[in-house]
Amino acid sequence: MYGQIGKLIALPGKRDELIALLLENVDAMPGCLSYIVAADASDENAIWVTEAWDSKESHDGSLKLPGVRKSIDKARPMIAGFGDSFNTMPVGGRGLQVTKTA
C-alpha cells in the first residue's frame, strides 16, 4: 500500500469551500482505499488529507483523472500554501476499503 499525510493551508475564509472540492471525487478514484479530509483543530485555515492507496501508481493516476483535474483547477486559487507532507506505507487497520492489500 501507498499512503500520504498532507497539510494544506486555505486562504482565510476559504477552508470549507476548499474541503468540499477535496471531497468531490472520493468515490471515483480507482485503487483508493481511504481518503479522509479533516480540518485542523488549532489552525482555522489548515486542512489535513490522509490517504491510503493500493499502489503509488493508483495515487499518481488519480491526479490525471478529468474530474480530479477539474477539482484541482477550482481549488488552486483557494490554497495559500502547503504544510507538512509525509509518505507512508499503510499496513492495516479499520476503514480500508479492501482487506487484502497490494
Add this chain to the structure above:
Amino acid sequence: MYGQIGKLIALPGKRDELIALLLENVDAMPGCLSYIVAADASDENAIWVTEAWDSKESHDGSLKLPGVRKSIDKARPMIAGFGDSFNTMPVGGRGLQVTKTA
C-alpha cells in the same frame, strides 16, 4: 467527528512488532470510524497512526478498554518516543465506517 494524526518512533528493529500491537484492537473500539497504521516511508523506525472517531469521548473511552490497555502495556517497551501529533476534525471522505457523522 474527532481525529488524530500521530507519529510514534519504535526502538530499532521493533517497528513491525509494534505495528502488530497497534492493530490488535481495531475492530473492537466503539465509535471508531477509521484507524490506519502506516510505516513511514523514509524513517525505518517511524509509524503513523491516523484516526477518525465519532467523538472525542469515544476516542478517550477506547483508551480505557481492557484489550487496548493490554496492548498499550505490551507496546510501551518498544516505543522510543513520540513525534508530531495533530488533532483534527474529520469532515468526510472515503473509508469512514459510517456516512452520517456526529
